[in-house]
Amino acid sequence: xxxxxxxxxxxxxxxxxxxxxxxxxxxxVHAALSLVLTFxxxxxxxLLLEAEFLAITLVLVYVGAVMVLFLFVVMMLxxxxxxxxxGFVKLLPVGVVMALLxxxxxxxxxxxxxxxxxxxxxxxxxPADYSNTKQLGRVLYTVYVYPFEIAAVILLVAIIAAxxxxxxxxxxxxxxxxxxxxxxxxxxxxxxxxxxAKKSQPANLEDKR
Amino acid sequence: xLDALLTLVIVLLKIVALLVPLMVAVAYLTFAERKIIxxxxxxxxxxxxxxxGWLQPIADAVKLIFKEIIIPAGANRFLxxxxxxxxxxxxxxxxxxxxLGENLYxxxxxxxxxxxxxxxxLSVYGIIIAGWASNSKxxxxxxxxxxxxxxxxxxxxxxxLVGVLLAAGSMNLREIVLAQQGSLLHWFWLPLLPLFVVYFxxxxxxxxxxPFDLAEGESEIVAGFHVEYSGMSxxxxxxxxxxxxxxxxxxxALMFLGGWLSPFQGIPVLDSLFSWVPGIVWLLLKTSFFxxxxxxxxxxxxxxxxxxxxxxxWKILIPITIAWLLVVxxxxxxxxxxxxxxx
Numbered sequence: 001x002x003x004x005x006x007x008x009x010x011x012x013x014x015x016x017x018x019x020x021x022x023x024x025x026x027x028x029v030h031a032a033l034s035l036v037l038t039f040x041x042x043x044x045x046x047l048l049l050e051a052e053f054l055a056i057t058l059v060l061v062y063v064g065a066v067m068v069l070f071l072f073v074v075m076m077l078x079x080x081x082x083x084x085x086x087g088f089v090k091l092l093p094v095g096v097v098m099a100l101l102x103x104x105x106x107x108x109x110x111x112x113x114x115x116x117x118x119x120x121x122x123x124x125x126x127p128a129d130y131s132n133t134k135q136l137g138r139v140l141y142t143v144y145v146y147p148f149e150i151a152a153v154i155l156l157v158a159i160i161a162a163x164x165x166x167x168x169x170x171x172x173x174x175x176x177x178x179x180x181x182x183x184x185x186x187x188x189x190x191x192x193x194x195x196x197a198k199k200s201q202p203a204n205l206e207d208k209r
Numbered sequence: 210x211l212d213a214l215l216t217l218v219i220v221l222l223k224i225v226a227l228l229v230p231l232m233v234a235v236a237y238l239t240f241a242e243r244k245i246i247x248x249x250x251x252x253x254x255x256x257x258x259x260x261x262g263w264l265q266p267i268a269d270a271v272k273l274i275f276k277e278i279i280i281p282a283g284a285n286r287f288l289x290x291x292x293x294x295x296x297x298x299x300x301x302x303x304x305x306x307x308x309l310g311e312n313l314y315x316x317x318x319x320x321x322x323x324x325x326x327x328x329x330x331l332s333v334y335g336i337i338i339a340g341w342a343s344n345s346k347x348x349x350x351x352x353x354x355x356x357x358x359x360x361x362x363x364x365x366x367x368x369x370l371v372g373v374l375l376a377a378g379s380m381n382l383r384e385i386v387l388a389q390q391g392s393l394l395h396w397f398w399l400p401l402l403p404l405f406v407v408y409f410x411x412x413x414x415x416x417x418x419x420p421f422d423l424a425e426g427e428s429e430i431v432a433g434f435h436v437e438y439s440g441m442s443x444x445x446x447x448x449x450x451x452x453x454x455x456x457x458x459x460x461x462a463l464m465f466l467g468g469w470l471s472p473f474q475g476i477p478v479l480d481s482l483f484s485w486v487p488g489i490v491w492l493l494l495k496t497s498f499f500x501x502x503x504x505x506x507x508x509x510x511x512x513x514x515x516x517x518x519x520x521x522x523w524k525i526l527i528p529i530t531i532a533w534l535l536v537v538x539x540x541x542x543x544x545x546x547x548x549x550x551x552x
Contacts, residue, residue, distance in 0.1 A: 003213075029288075029341060036334070056323045064330030065360055068337065072356050075341045075349070131319050133380065176516055 008048055015041035028074045032067065041065050050126055053133040222313050227304055235451040236266035236286045242504050249508040250315065255513070256425060274442035281344060284437065288342035293438070293445035295348065296335025300452040303328040306503045310381045310469050310488045321382040322370055326363075329415065332453065333359040335446070336409040336424060336434045343437035351433025355417060355424035361522040362414040362421075368530035369408035372401050372537050376548065386468035391547060392475030398546070400540060403533045405465040407526050409499070412457035414522070416450060421508040423515060458499035466495045 018041065021034035039062045046055035140148055225227040240255070240262070247254030256262040280286055306321040308314040318324060333356060340352020374380050376397055377388040389396045398405045414421040435446050462468060469488030473479035513521070541549045 029285075033288075033338075052318070052320045053323070056320055056327045060323065060327035060330055064327060064333075065363065068333055068356055068360055071334075071337055072353065075337070076353075133320055133323075178517075178520060 004048060008045065011041045011044040011048075015045065028077070029071065032071050032074050034069075036063055036067050039067070049123070050130065051132050053136055212509065220315070227315060228301065231301075231304065231455070232448070233285075234241060234455060235448055236270065238451050238455065238500065239269070239447075240266045241500075242507075243399055245501070245504045246508045247475060249505070252430065257417055270444070273441050273444035278440040278442050279437075281437050283344035283472040285344070288338050289437075290442065292335050292339035292342055293442050293449075294336060296332055296449040296468050297445050297452075299328045299331040299335075300456060301450045303456055306382060307456075308386065308463070308468070311383070311387075313489065314383065317381065317383055320380045322374055322380040322385070322464075325382075326367055326370055329453070329456070330359075330363055332449065339438070339446070340434040343434075345437050347430045347432075347436045348434050350430050350498075351424045351426065351436070354426075355434060358414060358417075358421065358423060358518060358522075362411045362526075363453055364412040365407055365522060365526040365530055366415060368534060369401075369404040369411065370464075372404040372530070372534055373397060375534070375537050376401060378541075386470065389467040390470060390474070393467075393472050395475075395547055396465065396470070397548070398412060398465040400545070401465060401533070401537065403529050404537075405461070407530050408465070409461055409502070410526065411522075412461065413503065413506065414518075416453045416457055416503075418450075418454065420504055421511040421518060422512060423518060424511065454500060455496065458503065459496045461499050462495035463490060468492055468495075483503075504541055 016036055018034045018037035022031050022038060025034060039058060043055040043058045043063075046052075046058065056182040210348055225325070235407075243265070244254040244262070254262065255265040258264045258268045280289055303325050305315050306318055306324050309316065336355045336359075337352045340348045340350075340355070373385060377385040377389065379385060381516070413419075417424045423433075427433075430436075435443055438446065440533065469492040471480070471491055473483045543549075
């Protein structure tokens with residue numbers, strides 16, 4: 001077994017194992033962290049394909065940003081596991097049908113008859129100066145420029161939709177006004193009073209009590 | 210087989226040769242911080258352990274190592290102990306691609322800049338998991354603040370890096386430095402001045418340093434995410450924070466101040482006068498300058514309030530970077546000299 005094969009099987013096993021853990025872990029935080037491990041193993045497998053841009057972007061975007069927010073939400077939720085399990089038996093038939101459908105579809109698409117060296121040529125290693133990033137950029141901005149721009153516009157629409165959903169006015173929310181805060185001067189907040197240091201001394205301590 | 214083993218041993222030796230000085234630097238950075246902030250505030254800082262206090266970091270380390278690690282009763286034991294490692298791992302892993310000189314590096318990968326950005330974005334996991342696994346309200350509040358802060362400032366940081374890679378035409382850190390060759394005015398700090406400032410501010414926020422240390426906020430949430438940690442498990446968080454500071458400082462030096470290039474390059478007499486100085490000395494001097502800035506800022510500014518922090522990140526830093534990216538793009542296309550006319 002070559003070193004590449006060893007790395008492949010190691011990360012493939014880690015990926016499958018952690019993907020299983022995502023759905024079997026009871027604690028949602030543990031499940032989310034297993035998903036992080038799954039993404040990592042996927043990135044390692046992409047590195048083996050010399051797709052370093054995709055691999056690092058997977059870590060940067062999914063692990064570094066998306067999963068952080070995911071974890072953020074999962075930690076904030078007070079998940080009642082007993083209530084989540086309530087409808088398990090009732091919904092089981094529907095779930096089984098869905099699962100069988102998905103398994104059937106995946107077997108059709110990624111079944112063993114679609115793979116193998118007779119279907120695809122054996123991948124050849126690239127020289128050391130090969131840059132996956134450059135190749136990707138070249139293709140993305142020439143051949144696929146329209147799909148790329150359409151995807152960008154869809155994302156922009158999603159951003160605007162998300163902001164307009166979050167930006168609703170509620171009567172009880174209080175806001176800071178940064179302009180007013182910045183415009184504050186010392187005179188608005190602070191009053192310096194001159195006082196005579198001697199005068200305020202009580203005549204004797206008994207009086208004060 | 211023997212060849213492979215030899216390569217492995219050489220790589221391991223390189224890693225040790227980088228990590229040991231890094232850990233010593235971290236230890237003495239804590240000492241420098243206490244001394245410098247002391248002098249700024251009219252005190253003298255630590256001075257009793259060893260001559261003039263020089264053994265203070267060693268004493269601190271010994272103390273932390275021998276303290277008991279207390280695990281709170283309601284804590285998630287596995288994640289509680291995993292969190293410090295998750296904080297430490299990324300801050301060390303990022304050093305794998307740092308070039309310390311033209312031929313002085315562990316690895317020299319094409320997507321070095323992207324790798325650094327990806328790896329540093331992972332350090333937030335240590336903080337979030339620490340906050341959650343401690344099962345403490347203060348720790349959890351600190352973790353939530355930190356998560357929102359890091360995700361927000363990462364965008365500004367990423368855009369600043371996009372400007373650098375536009376200007377250098379490469380994501381390889383070594384080539385980025387070589388693209389700044391010429392003279393002090395050829396370095397990227399000048400054409401990318403707004404991005405340089407934004408990057409440094411975002412770096413302060415990424416490392417959870419004052420004035421962006423809301424995740425710790427000792428006056429409101431005690432010590433934030435690491436309030437339940439003691440002994441060496443706290444020490445590892447501490448080490449990670451300082452290693453991150455050195456990392457950000459060195460990255461700033463590499464990307465905007467010409468890395469190991471001499472500042473006297475291109476000046477007739479001084480250039481030859483200082484040509485004997487090895488490049489790593491210049492790099493370390495520039496790094497130390499940014500580290501001093503880190504400490505100086507901490508001694509000078511009060512902590513931001515949470516809404517101010519978010520406003521600064523989203524409404525000021527990110528628009529600046531987007532606008533300046535357009536300027537850099539136009540300058541690169543137009544071949545503006547003396548920076549972009551070479552390609």
